[in-house]
Amino acid sequence: MSKSCAWDDLIGQTKAVSYLRSAIDTHTVGHAYLFVGPAGAGKKTAAKAFACAMLCEDGGCGACGVCYRIKRGLHPDVQVFEPEGASSYLLREQIRPLINGVHMRPIEGSRKVYIVGQADLMRDDSANAFLKTLEEPPNDVVIIMLAPTLDSVLPTIASRCLVVRFARIPASVAIDLLRSRTAASRIEAQAGLAATGDVLTRAVEFLESSSRRAARERMLGILKDLTALDEFDVLASARELLTLVKAPLEELKEQHVQELLSRQEFMGKAPNKSVEDRQKRELTAREREGVAEILNVTESWLRDCLVMSQGLGDMVVNGDAADAMEEVAAIMTPGAATRALDAVNETRRRISYNVSPQLAIEAMLFDIREVLLCPR
Numbered sequence: 269m270s271k272s273c274a275w276d277d278l279i280g281q282t283k284a285v286s287y288l289r290s291a292i293d294t295h296t297v298g299h300a301y302l303f304v305g306p307a308g309a310g311k312k313t314a315a316k317a318f319a320c321a322m323l324c325e326d327g328g329c330g331a332c333g334v335c336y337r338i339k340r341g342l343h344p345d346v347q348v349f350e351p352e353g354a355s356s357y358l359l360r361e362q363i364r365p366l367i368n369g370v371h372m373r374p375i376e377g378s379r380k381v382y383i384v385g386q387a388d389l390m391r392d393d394s395a396n397a398f399l400k401t402l403e404e405p406p407n408d409v410v411i412i413m414l415a416p417t418l419d420s421v422l423p424t425i426a427s428r429c430l431v432v433r434f435a436r437i438p439a440s441v442a443i444d445l446l447r448s449r450t451a452a453s454r455i456e457a458q459a460g461l462a463a464t465g466d467v468l469t470r471a472v473e474f475l476e477s478s479s480r481r482a483a484r485e486r487m488l489g490i491l492k493d494l495t496a497l498d499e500f501d502v503l504a505s506a507r508e509l510l511t512l513v514k515a516p517l518e519e520l521k522e523q524h525v526q527e528l529l530s531r532q533e534f535m536g537k538a539p540n541k542s543v544e545d546r547q548k549r550e551l552t553a554r555e556r557e558g559v560a561e562i563l564n565v566t567e568s569w570l571r572d573c574l575v576m577s578q579g580l581g582d583m584v585v586n587g588d589a590a591d592a593m594e595e596v597a598a599i600m601t602p603g604a605a606t607r608a609l610d611a612v613n614e615t616r617r618r619i620s621y622n623v624s625p626q627l628a629i630e631a632m633l634f635d636i637r638e639v640l641l642c643p644r
């Protein structure tokens with residue numbers, strides 16, 4: 269068996285990976301990169317693997333403390349910036365810690381790496397403030413920006429970066445890759461992709477987490493019975509669902525305790541505020557991810573019911589729930605599916621504007637129930 273390596277997390281992007289690895293091998297790492305490619309292609313995973321390859325003493329072994337902390341977002345010299353919520357980098361405040369900190373020396377290693385997500389949302393104010401940094405970054409700094417396409421990024425930003433393209437991975441290839449990574453069956457792999465919005469690395473985590481799969485199962489059960497539920501049942505179901513979504517957080521909290529302990533042991537340092545803040549952000553991000561999975565499952569189930577109603581049963585992605593869909597498929601119409609899918613999107617929007625996930629999901633279940641009771 270070959271040695272483990274940070275790049276192992278990256279699935280199906282051999283071209284981009286070999287480009288980045290050769291930059292490491294030939295000591296020609298640039299100061300600013302722009303990773304472009306569709307959601308789910310693995311841009312952020314690649315940025316972290318690249319950081320591992322730069323900072324790990326073993327060239328990115330994927331297994332040492334340095335690699336581990338980079339992957340978990342806990343390494344002080346590797347910082348990830350992403351706009352919070354639905355808004356963009358509206359205020360330069362969101363990017364200010366990067367601009368202000370760029371000239372400080374690395375804390376542990378020889379380099380500092382900044383990963384800037386959703387660079388396509390960077391406009392005017394934030395972009396102008398950032399350009400100066402991007403033009404003349406200090407020698408020990410590598411900035412990696414992520415965006416869905418090259419065109420979506422302001423030309424003034426894009427022209428200062430080395431562009432690395434990430435390909436869209438075809439569904440059939442993604443399923444095969446997932447099956448080679450996990451013990452999942454074909455049907456399970458397909459369901460995992462649907463639940464995670466086709467993000468391969470997340471699908472791997474999803475398939476390996478019994479609690480996340482349990483939340484999906486529960487959501488499918490609620491959808492199947494939705495028209496038979498009274499108001500009280502709907503509210504109770506939403507509550508139960510949110511409890512399941514939060515279950516994986518307990519595992520994460522336990523890991524955080526271990527991290528703080530080992531930090532004290534190895535570095536003789538008590539946890540400082542920045543570590544605690546980062547852990548708090550990680551918990552929030554994981555909860556958001558869990559809620560997003562529930563919405564993805566709902567969306568894919570509604571699409572499945574629609575394709576089934578059109579006699580295209582072999583296009584169903586939630587194959588394990590196909591039998592239970594027949595009843596809904598029998599009454600589903602394109603108009604009803606559209607209204608129900610609108611309810612899912614509205615839920616995403618509400619949550620991005622900080623409506624509590626519980627309230628948003630309750631409202632969604634009532635909306636979808638109404639559509640299914642009166643499909644038109």
Ligand SMILES: [Zn+2]
Nearest residue numbers: 324329332335
């Ligand atoms: Zn390592």
